[in-house]
Amino acid sequence: MRGRAFVLALAALPFGLTACGSGSTTTATGTATVTPTPTNGPWVRYQSGNPTAPPGGSYFTGTPPPALPSVSFLSMGSGCAVDWPDTGQVFIPMNITPITGGFKVEWPSAYGSYYRLAAVRQLVVAGPQPSPSWQTVPAGTGCTTTATITGLTSGAPYIVWLDAPDTPRRIDGSRSLYSGRSGVLIVK
DSSP: OHHHHHHHHHHHHHHHHHHTTOSEEEOTTSOEEEOOOTTSSOSSOOOOSOOOOOOSSOSOOSOOOOSSOOOOOOOOSGGGOOOOOOOTTTSOOOEEEEETTEEEEEEESTTOSEEEEEEEEOOOOSSSOOOOOOEEEEOOSSSEEEEEEOOOOTTOEEEEEEEOTTOOBOTTSOBOOOEEEOOOEEOO
């Protein structure tokens, strides 16, 4: 019973609100006439004349501050004009050149002060997999770091892995790129 009374009251609400405080009355011909407000004046008062003059002088002088903080990219000077492969911002980009018995590996130096590098042979091995032999490489003094991996089996398939253990943190606390991986490569 209480639910029906609530629904009926809710249904009658729009009819009751349309008659309350409408501010105009309808004549027999159906046209509206304006009823004055309690202050006997319009809601907004207009006054003819000139708009308010702007204040003298300027609020800001000089160069406006930048909207975004400055951004630094990998240097593209003449020594850094390397065409890095697009890794989709997941892996550190590497350029790998097969050489006799190994690989020459090059990557940007912006991801740490030292790196670890390994070439993992791609063979099907029953049982425990052999541990890769990691080589520690200090970061280069320029914008790239280069290392050579030798002693590999000629004609065998390998994947080259790069690890940056001391990758710096970004301003939001997340890590920069900290690993790189090649596709399957064949040693000369």
